[in-house]
Amino acid sequence: MTKPSSRFAIAPCFIPIRPIPRLFLPRLFLPRAANLCLALAAALLASPVPAAEPAPDAPQWTLLHAGNLLDRPGRAPRGNSTLLVHDGRIEAVRDGHLDASAFPGVPATATVIDLRDRYVLPGLIDSHVHLTSDKAGIEAQLEDVSQGVADQAFEAAVNARKTLAAGFTTVRNLGDGDGVTLALRDAIAAGKLPGPRIIDAGTSISTTSGHMDPTLGYREELHAALDSHGNLCDGADDCRRAVRRQVARGVDVIKIATTGGVNSRIGAGLGQQMFEDEARAIVETAHLYKKKVAVHAHGADGIAVALRAGADSIEHGTLLDKDTIAAFRKSGAWYVPTLSTVNGYKERLARNPEAYTGEVRRKIEWRIGITGKALRAAVPAGIKIAFGTDAGVSLHGRNADEFELMVANGMTPATAIQAATVNAAELLGLADQVGSLEPGKRADLIAVSGDPLADVTVLKQVGFVMKDGRVEKDTRAP
Numbered sequence: 001m002t003k004p005s006s007r008f009a010i011a012p013c014f015i016p017i018r019p020i021p022r023l024f025l026p027r028l029f030l031p032r033a034a035n036l037c038l039a040l041a042a043a044l045l046a047s048p049v050p051a052a053e054p055a056p057d058a059p060q061w062t063l064l065h066a067g068n069l070l071d072r073p074g075r076a077p078r079g080n081s082t083l084l085v086h087d088g089r090i091e092a093v094r095d096g097h098l099d100a101s102a103f104p105g106v107p108a109t110a111t112v113i114d115l116r117d118r119y120v121l122p123g124l125i126d127s128h129v130h131l132t133s134d135k136a137g138i139e140a141q142l143e144d145v146s147q148g149v150a151d152q153a154f155e156a157a158v159n160a161r162k163t164l165a166a167g168f169t170t171v172r173n174l175g176d177g178d179g180v181t182l183a184l185r186d187a188i189a190a191g192k193l194p195g196p197r198i199i200d201a202g203t204s205i206s207t208t209s210g211h212m213d214p215t216l217g218y219r220e221e222l223h224a225a226l227d228s229h230g231n232l233c234d235g236a237d238d239c240r241r242a243v244r245r246q247v248a249r250g251v252d253v254i255k256i257a258t259t260g261g262v263n264s265r266i267g268a269g270l271g272q273q274m275f276e277d278e279a280r281a282i283v284e285t286a287h288l289y290k291k292k293v294a295v296h297a298h299g300a301d302g303i304a305v306a307l308r309a310g311a312d313s314i315e316h317g318t319l320l321d322k323d324t325i326a327a328f329r330k331s332g333a334w335y336v337p338t339l340s341t342v343n344g345y346k347e348r349l350a351r352n353p354e355a356y357t358g359e360v361r362r363k364i365e366w367r368i369g370i371t372g373k374a375l376r377a378a379v380p381a382g383i384k385i386a387f388g389t390d391a392g393v394s395l396h397g398r399n400a401d402e403f404e405l406m407v408a409n410g411m412t413p414a415t416a417i418q419a420a421t422v423n424a425a426e427l428l429g430l431a432d433q434v435g436s437l438e439p440g441k442r443a444d445l446i447a448v449s450g451d452p453l454a455d456v457t458v459l460k461q462v463g464f465v466m467k468d469g470r471v472e473k474d475t476r477a478p
Contacts (some may be wrong), residue, residue: 061086061110062443062469065097066120068451071437073122073418077453082115085443088469092439113471115447115464121417122437123169123444123467124459125424126399127336128294128315130392131156131163131184131198132176149178156180159190160195162397163472167462169444170197170425170434172388174255174294174315175204175212182250194472198446199428201294202251203231205242205282207274211261211296236281241284253428254286254293259302262341262363263393270318270363273301279309292429294336300324307331313427315388316341318367320374328383334427335378336388339405342371344394372409379410386427387420403456413456443469 020245062085069081071093086102092103097116100106132152142220147155156176163171173181185198206212212231233242241268243254260266262402279295283306286293292312297303300319307327313334320328328335345364348355356364378385389402406416425435433442447464 016301030347032066061100061106062113062465063098063100063103063106063110064113064445065116066118066122066447067116069070069093069118069390069437070119070121070417070453070472081120083120083437083443084443085466085469086089087318087460088443090236090437090439090441090443093437109119118447118449118464119451119458120437120445120447121452122287122421122435124167124170124399124420125170125387125428125430125435126163126168126196126336126391126402126420127172127313127424127427128174128338128388128390129163129171129396129399130175130390131159131171131173131181131396132293133392134159134395143262149180152176152178152180153184156184157193157195159396160184160193160198161341163391163399164194164196164465164467165462167446167459167465168196168398168399169446169465169467170199170220170428170430172199172201172253172294172428174201174253174296179249185252196467197434199252199430201253201255202246202249204247204255204257204296205231205233205239205465206257207278208232208234209266209273211257211259211264211273233278233282235461239281243282243289243291247289247291248287250378251291253294254282254291256293256306257296258306259297259299259345261296261298263360266359270298270366272302272305274302274305276305276309278309279305283309283311292427303327307333313386316390317374317378318370320377325377325381325383326468328378329381334384334386334423335375336386336427337375337378337409338388338390338393338402339371340389340391340394340398340402341384342368342405343398343401344390347395372405375406379415384423385411385415385419386424387416388424398460400459400462403459407456413453416456417452417459440466 064083064085066081066083069078078095080096082094082096082098083090084106100108100110108291132155177397181198181200182202184195185200187193188195188198204212231242233239248252258272258279260270260273281294294313294315295306295311296315297306298316298318300321303314303317303324304327311333313336315336316338317335345368387402389399391399394401403416407413422435425431434444437445443466445466446462448458450458452458463475
């Protein structure tokens with residue numbers, strides 16, 4: 001048996017391959033174009049593979065022997081199985097442990113990966129992450145004015161690697177300010193860095209004083225510097241402009257907020273904060289450019305506005321009532337619960353009781369107390385549910401914690417896994433590429449010890465990760 005090496009069998013922290021020249025250090029005096037160039041250099045330096053040396057190609061043919069196989073979540077699993085991978089895609093899925101001779105045209109020298117003692121399933125998908133940071137509260141506010149684009153690039157590259165190592169081969173990144181994750185998306189796709197496939201929203205769109213207004217909580221003389229990404233809009237025409245601005249940047253999806261947010265530094269609550277004509281203008285413009293719309297919404301009034309406007313997904317959706325449940329079912333929109341945020345809040349408060357102050361602290365305490373209630377209502381109502389964590393509020397690399405919370409609030413292990421595979425793939429518009437292990441789809445898969453359909457917490461310990469036919473992590477003993 002030929003055992004591929006793991007790209008994660010290295011030190012947990014990146015060390016730059018060469019020092020950044022001193023002339024680059026005072027980033028506050030660099031123009032934005034130079035900062036973006038530095039960000040790209042930082043992302044490349046973060047790779048464990050030197051940028052000047054292309055990563056080795058994936059083996060042309062790979063036979064993978066699984067002890068148990070959940071090839072199509074939502075359907076019954078299979079027992080002993082063989083997957084044939086060719087040029088990064090699934091070529092065949094067959095019962096039993098077969099050698100190359102069982103597949104015409106496959107050479108006897110094909111790589112064989114022995115996972116006969118493991119449970120194999122598709123690579124997981126997180127529909128809601130923020131790769132540029134793990135900070136929150138006062139710490140995040142300080143980071144906003146102390147870190148530059150290059151710092152964010154390093155942070156995002158590290159968080160992407162953590163996410164992939166956790167078994168999440170695809171993510172939807174719902175908001176960053178400086179184009180870092182757009183560049184990271186392209187670098188990963190080009191094989192320059194390890195990380196999950198990224199569907200990116202660029203900068204989230206908000207009304208002035210809305211949840212994603214970057215000036216909230218800062219002195220007025222700093223506002224001009226902070227509000228530099230064209231994401232704020234007021235009125236339908238201005239909101240159309242804001243969507244077109246993000247489309248011009250090359251985003252894959254549009255992210256907006258129709259309600260206040262838990263972490264918004266403003267005492268305006270969690271109800272509706274965008275008028276219906278503004279929300280409708282955003283959704284119609286995004287759909288004109290074939291972009292889906294993800295909507296941050298907590299209060300039922302803001303959820304209803306987004307659903308009437310034609311939103312494709314509601315993120316958080318903390319307050320559901322009978323009318324919004326009916327609107328979900330009528331619209332066919334997806335619900336992304338993001339229960340893991342409460343883990344991030346609890347852990348930060350345990351380390352530092354003063355991590356959050358004032359209005360934010362009060363909203364966090366409310367969110368901790370109510371989290372899960374909406375999901376318990378959504379499941380029996382038949383609302384479509386996709387997996388998402390809001391990692392960044394919770395910790396990157398801990399994405400699988402969401403499974404346990406989903407099961408504790410009305411889902412089964414099988415439906416939670418389905419939410420993180422076939423459902424999320426449909427939401428992201430990638431159902432023909434990922435989410436299941438079928439011929440023609442990308443060879444994105446993971447392996448765990450134990451049966452995740454019996455105990456979903458085994459997904460917190462992913463020992464084997466393959467993405468596009470390449471082994472990205474393998475913790476089995478040599």
